[in-house]
Amino acid sequence: MSELxxxxxxxxxxxxxxxxxxxxxxxxxxxxxxILRPRSVxxxxxxxxxxxxxxxxxxxxxxxxxxxxxxxxxxxxxIIAILNIALKEDEIIKVKQLLNNYDQQITxxxxxxxxxxxxxxxxxxxxxxxxxxxxxxxxxxxxxxxxDNDGKTLISEGVEANYRDMINYAIFALIRLDENxxxxxxx
Numbered sequence: 001m002s003e004l005x006x007x008x009x010x011x012x013x014x015x016x017x018x019x020x021x022x023x024x025x026x027x028x029x030x031x032x033x034x035i036l037r038p039r040s041v042x043x044x045x046x047x048x049x050x051x052x053x054x055x056x057x058x059x060x061x062x063x064x065x066x067x068x069x070x071x072x073x074x075x076x077x078x079i080i081a082i083l084n085i086a087l088k089e090d091e092i093i094k095v096k097q098l099l100n101n102y103d104q105q106i107t108x109x110x111x112x113x114x115x116x117x118x119x120x121x122x123x124x125x126x127x128x129x130x131x132x133x134x135x136x137x138x139x140x141x142x143x144x145x146x147x148d149n150d151g152k153t154l155i156s157e158g159v160e161a162n163y164r165d166m167i168n169y170a171i172f173a174l175i176r177l178d179e180n181x182x183x184x185x186x187x
Contacts, residue, residue: 071170078163132173
């Protein structure tokens, strides 16, 4: 078995894939996603996470789209949500600035992961990929509740923190999927 990459390296590899797809889709579609209201972005993430859970639960799929691609979609939609929170409703953003904003948000999200990972001692490496799916779904439901409460919370983190956690859980899932495929390929 090949040696596992450290978390920092593995994270950067996965986010590089996500960023590349984000750029390609923005080249194809522009920033059409700017029209989405926060609730709609949350629902898009829900659809992707629910599909992953369905495939994990039943072991069948009819659409030839990998689970990994769905996790990438979760990451990029969560970034879209965070970007939409930061931008004014009618603000136009050019590709270069968009990528700078993407990178800034990923830097903040990665730092959150590194801080939590330090405190939890790499516990995520012992978790099942399906648990990441469930945690993402839980964060989505929390986000929906906060949105239904007009963004108000009593003692809980807001929607942005939940989106960041969704990103980090999805990246962990992608890392684990890659590691699992490497293990099976070497047998």
